[in-house]
Amino acid sequence: MSVDGYLDRLKRDGRIVVVGASLAGLRGAETLRDGGFAGTLTMIGDEPYEPYDRPPLSKGVLLGKATADHTALPRRRALDAEWRLGVPASGLDMAAKRVRLADGDEVEYDRLLIATGVRARPWPHEREAALDGVFVLRTRDDATALQKRLADGPRRVFVIGAGFTGSEIASACREREIEVTVAERGAAPLVGALGGVVGEVAAQMQRENGVDLRTGVMVTGLEGDSAGRVRAAHLSDGSSVETDVVVVSLGATRNTEWLAGSGLGAGPRGIACDAGCRAFDIRGIVTDDIFVAGDVARSPHPLFNYQFLSLEHWGNAVTQAETAAHNMLCESVDRRPHMWIPAFWSSQFGVNIKSVGVPSMGTEIIVTQGSLSEHRFAAVYGFQDRVIGAVTFDDARWLPFYQQLIESTAPFPPQFPTVDRRPEGARPVSADFPDPSVPTHGPTVTLSGYSPADRRITFTPGRH
Numbered sequence: 001m002s003v004d005g006y007l008d009r010l011k012r013d014g015r016i017v018v019v020g021a022s023l024a025g026l027r028g029a030e031t032l033r034d035g036g037f038a039g040t041l042t043m044i045g046d047e048p049y050e051p052y053d054r055p056p057l058s059k060g061v062l063l064g065k066a067t068a069d070h071t072a073l074p075r076r077r078a079l080d081a082e083w084r085l086g087v088p089a090s091g092l093d094m095a096a097k098r099v100r101l102a103d104g105d106e107v108e109y110d111r112l113l114i115a116t117g118v119r120a121r122p123w124p125h126e127r128e129a130a131l132d133g134v135f136v137l138r139t140r141d142d143a144t145a146l147q148k149r150l151a152d153g154p155r156r157v158f159v160i161g162a163g164f165t166g167s168e169i170a171s172a173c174r175e176r177e178i179e180v181t182v183a184e185r186g187a188a189p190l191v192g193a194l195g196g197v198v199g200e201v202a203a204q205m206q207r208e209n210g211v212d213l214r215t216g217v218m219v220t221g222l223e224g225d226s227a228g229r230v231r232a233a234h235l236s237d238g239s240s241v242e243t244d245v246v247v248v249s250l251g252a253t254r255n256t257e258w259l260a261g262s263g264l265g266a267g268p269r270g271i272a273c274d275a276g277c278r279a280f281d282i283r284g285i286v287t288d289d290i291f292v293a294g295d296v297a298r299s300p301h302p303l304f305n306y307q308f309l310s311l312e313h314w315g316n317a318v319t320q321a322e323t324a325a326h327n328m329l330c331e332s333v334d335r336r337p338h339m340w341i342p343a344f345w346s347s348q349f350g351v352n353i354k355s356v357g358v359p360s361m362g363t364e365i366i367v368t369q370g371s372l373s374e375h376r377f378a379a380v381y382g383f384q385d386r387v388i389g390a391v392t393f394d395d396a397r398w399l400p401f402y403q404q405l406i407e408s409t410a411p412f413p414p415q416f417p418t419v420d421r422r423p424e425g426a427r428p429v430s431a432d433f434p435d436p437s438v439p440t441h442g443p444t445v446t447l448s449g450y451s452p453a454d455r456r457i458t459f460t461p462g463r464h
C-alpha cells in the first residue's frame with residue numbers, strides 16, 4: 001500500500017492516457033492492465049487502424065506474401081480501453097494534465113504514456129515528393145500503395161538510401177525480379193549502422209543479386225513527366241536513371257512536434273527520459289506522471305557510457321513499454337530500469353542479419369567466426385578495449401554468447417578461440433564508421449548525448 005494511497009486510487013479508478021497506438025502503446029497498455037490498473041484507459045492514435053506490426057511491411061507485404069491489413073498485432077489480453085483512432089494529439093498541458101486532440105477535444109490524465117514513434121523522412125523537395133510514383137515506407141497505407149505499384153510491374157524501382165529499410169526494399173524488388181537501382185551517399189549499404197567492413201559485404205550481396213548499387217553519390221533531383229509521374233532521378237555524379245517508382249528511404253523523424261511549447265524535454269532527437277522511462281522536462285527535471293517508450297524515447301544506458309540511446313528496434317519498443325507501464329503503477333523503490341541490450345534483425349537477399357549492443361559505437365571490428373566473403377559470419381565490435389556490439393550474418397545462434405560478452409564488458413579483442421575462426425579473424429581492423437557529422441541514412445541506434453532538450457531554451461529560474 002502506498003504511503004498516501006495515491007497508487008491504490010490510481011489503480012482503482014485513475015485515468016491513464018496512451019498517446020501513440022502502435023507497438024509500444026499497445027504493449028504498454030496491456031502491461032498496465034496486467035499490473036492491476038482498473039481505471040480509465042484511453043488510447044490515442046493518429047492512424048485509423050488498431051495497432052499493427054511494421055517489420056512485415058518491408059518484407060512479406062512487399063513480396064505480396066501478406067497484405068498490409070493482415071499485420072494486426074496479436075493481443076495478449078483484452079484491454080477495455082477507449083480508442084480514439086484517426087485523430088492526432090496536438091498538444092500537452094503538463095500543469096492541467098491534459099492532452100489536446102486535433103479535433104479540439106481534450107483528455108485528462110493522471111498518468112500519461114507517450115509512444116508516438118517516428119515517421120519516414122520525406123524527400124525534401126515538396127514538388128518532387130508529390131510526383132506520382134514517389135513513396136516512403138513506414139505505415140500500412142505506404143506499404144499497400146507501394147506493393148500495388150510493384151505488382152503493376154514497373155520497369156525499374158529507384159531506392160534513395162541504403163539503410164535497413166532501403167536495402168530490404170531492394171531485396172524485395174529483386175525477389176520479384178524487378179530491376180532496382182539503389183543510391184547511397186555513404187560508401188556502402190548499412191554503413192551508418194554496421195560500419196564500412198560489414199557494409200562492403202552488404203554491397204557485395206546487393207550486386208550479386210542484381211542490384212544496380214551506386215555509392216558515394218547523392219540524388220540531386222527527381223524529374224516528372226507532363227502527367228506528373230516520376231520518370232527519372234538525377235545524381236550528383238552527373239548520371240541519371242530512368243525509373244517509374246522512387247522509394248525515399250532516408251531514415252526517420254521523431255514524432256515530437258505536438259509537444260512543442262509543452263515544457264517537456266522533447267525535440268528532434270526524441271523525448272529524453274530516465275532509465276525508469278520517466279520523461280524529463282526542459283529544465284532536466286524528471287516528471288513523475290509522464291512516461292515514454294519506443295522509438296520516440298531516448299534514455300541513458302550504463303553499459304554504453306550513460307549515453308542517451310534512441311533505438312528504432314521492435315524489441316526495444318516492447319520491453320521499454322513494459323517497463324514504463326510497470327513503473328507507472330508502483331512506488332519508486334519498486335521501479336525497474338530499462339536496461340535492454342539493443343538487438344535488431346533484418347532479412348535481405350536471403351540472409352538473416354542480426355545485431356546486439358551498439359555496433360555504431362565501435363571503433364574496431366574483428367571477425368570471430370566464419371568469413372565475410374561467404375556472407376556467413378559473426379563479428380564483434382570493440383570500443384575502448386571492450387566488446388560493445390556484435391553482428392551476425394546467417395549465424396544468429398551465437399548471438400546470445402556475444403550478448404553476454406557485451407553485458408559483462410568483456411575485453412576486446414575477445415581472447416578465446418572460437419568455432420570456425422578463420423585467418424581473417426586473427427586481429428581487429430578499423431570498423432570504418434562514417435564521420436558522424438556527415439549525414440548518411442540514419443542508423444537504427446542513435447547516440448544522442450546528454451542534453452534532455454534539443455531546442456535552445458531560455459530558462460529563467462523562479463525567484464525565491
Ligand SMILES: Cc1cc2nc3c(=O)[nH]c(=O)nc-3n(C[C@H](O)[C@H](O)[C@H](O)COP(=O)(O)OP(=O)(O)OC[C@H]3O[C@@H](n4cnc5c(N)ncnc54)[C@H](O)[C@@H]3O)c2cc1C
Nearest residue numbers: 020022023024046054055089116117118294295312313314
Ligand atoms: C518497414 C519497417 C521495417 C522494420 N523492420 C524492423 C526489423 O526488421 N527489426 C526491428 O527490430 N525493427 C524493425 N522496424 C522498427 C519497428 O517497427 C519499430 O521499432 C516499432 O514499430 C516501434 O514502435 P513504436 O510503437 O515505438 O513506434 P511506431 O510503430 O512508430 O508507432 C507510433 C504510433 O504513434 C502514432 N503517432 C505519432 N504522432 C502521434 C500523435 N501526435 N498523436 C497520436 N498518435 C501519434 C504514429 O502514427 C504511430 O501509429 C521496422 C520498421 C519499419 C517501418
